Amino acid sequence: MTVPFFAMNHSFSSALPLLEEGLDAFLDQSGWVNDKQVRLLEQAIEVYTGAPFAIATGNATDSLIISLMALGIGPGDEVIVPCYSFFASLSCVLHVGATPVFVDIEPGGYGLDCALVEAAITLRTKAIMPVHLFRQMVDMQALKVIAQQHRLWVIEDSAEGIGMRWDGEHAGLIGDIGVLSFFPTKTLGALGDAGMILTRDPLLASRVRQIMDNGRDAAGLAQCLGYNSRMDDVQALWLRARMLELEPDIARRAAHCAAYDEYLEPLKQWVQRPVTLARDCLQRTVNYVYLIEVPQRDALAAFLTARHIGTEAYYPLPLHLQPVCEYLDYQSGDFPVAERASTRALGLPLYPDLTPASIGLVCTAIGEFYAAQGTAQ
Template sequence: MNDPWKVKGRYHVTRQIPFIDLKTASTALQASLQARMNAVLDHGQYIMGPEVAELENSLQALTGSPYCITVSSGTEALLISLMALGVGPGDEVITTPFTFIATVEVIVLLGATPVFVDVEADTCNIDATLVEAAITERTRAIIPVSLYGQVPDMTEINQLAHTHGLKVIEDAAQSFGATYQGKKSCNVSGIACTSFFPSKPLGCFGDGGAIFTDDEVIANACREIRVHGQSQRYVHTRVGVGGRMDTLQCAVVLAKLERFEWEVGQRLLLGESYNARMDEIGIMRVQQKPDRDSVFAQYTIFVDQRDRVQAELESRGIPTAVHYPVPLNEQPAYRHLGDSKRTPVSATIAKRVMSLPMSPDLALEDQAYIVDKLGEVVARFSEPLEV
């Protein structure tokens, strides 16, 4: 095949598209970011300064959740939430094996046992129809993950939890800003956790996170746990951790909130544009259900011969990533905790998922280029690829 992009065995890279464009957003908010950070430098309250409460109030208003507690990371948010519920040795927590390691890591750190439930093949979110069969007398909580920016079937999961007297913690690290049946992610269950890691839909300049809840008792417990279990200065009423979100990082998120509504809108537009283009060229993609949207923390498709596709796209200046290549119940540190044969969908999609460049500032012409080259690469697999 005569390929105009190939010259002497190498491709001319006419552009280099960032996988996530963080620079453009920071440049657009430079004045606000600088003003917010200067304010912290002026008052010098680097830990639990006034920006912490201001951010918590802003996030409550944005999500509709009655309580918000900022913490040092999304991982810490999950850990503190489980600690507030008293989860520990002998307890079981139901979750998905197809997610980032933090979801399961915190369960094991507390001495509890993760119980893995398989995911849906089209959304990659936990399959709510399989959850009830996993409930035992030792089950304390369910942690569904809002993967790739889309909330899973929380109505069904919440109903099961209510029936069996369990707590639900939405792992919303990838879905902040998304909606589900008219409600915001982080306000669709009794407890929710999100992350402000830089690449997330709402990110800071380091680590940060937040816990949301509708329960005042849980909220107070989380506040105490994040400051070493203190109920007042040097009075430690429970076991805690050093889990506070730095004031400077709160200031960064406050500045970035100014642009967040626009960014969510752009994510929705770009995600739908990607969807239409993928459907046109016949590429399988993660599906979104009609009663919810997605903030497309990643834009993920399904491909065969993934390594080959990635290499071909990279040669054209298109970076890709895999979220996630190995299910958690197949990871060396965790495989003894769950039989991967019981989660065949997770095992299958882990070999096929591939994420494309996605961020609010992705140019439509760059998106068109990505899809065009993807289509060329996949089409060429009907014949041997030139090396």
């Protein structure tokens, strides 16, 4: 039996009739990029998240770059980012010519450790970029206090955050600007790359729309150096169809995680299961990845691969140790929590179409691996 890391055959098939129903209207449009279907998706996301402004883009990485540009961040500026994240959290800062300043993560939560942020602030700091990872949000209450005290922008990397809420507010709307990703593996996935920018600020929304469309204004005149990152209408049409199953899919993911928790309970001497960190504000978690921490992570991953079980290591090399950052002179040992996680964290298969039998198979294989090792170190 094969258990891929990600598969959505059934869920995608169920959305195809809805996609086909919309194709007639799509084919009758005069424009197929950043047109009517994109406007309808933006409106749907505004309703779902409560965002006053949702602007569709080509992908979430572009969304981060455009957000930095809209805030006027560039050469000479510093942006505080977690050292444990997808590479885009670093590359977006480098793309605008700014300098990333890394901060370690919260143990067990994997988000920016807000207790360490103030020590990283300098006179050149212009923004903080928290990343909401795997299943829960960064402590946005603490982060907002720091940002307000030091007059810093907050750019929320909510690429994994669709459906997550902090005290009733959707991820991406607590800071000044936020992004969503619709990469196919995400909780709300497109057929290819697609992203979204959220903000409450009408001026920022206007700047974003101009930048993402080659810097052009409503008359088509280039007012600034912009970016070509417009969403295809077919992606917008597909995402609108998939949104009908978003909340049921979130519930299915939660049920799968509960099943993993139960299966892995007897293995707790080896397997650290996901936790929800205690917060002062009520938060809604959404399970994007079921992330465990284990000894001999890479050997376990190879063992599972040999049994046709897909996994994903998160993140094998922290951002501060990436070759592109050598000029910043960070060293191994600078951020111990992230560096430890980078050798131990492993994502297990998690998607709505996953079956209880598949979850049992994965957990049985993990148990077999550690039984053969005879160690809990």
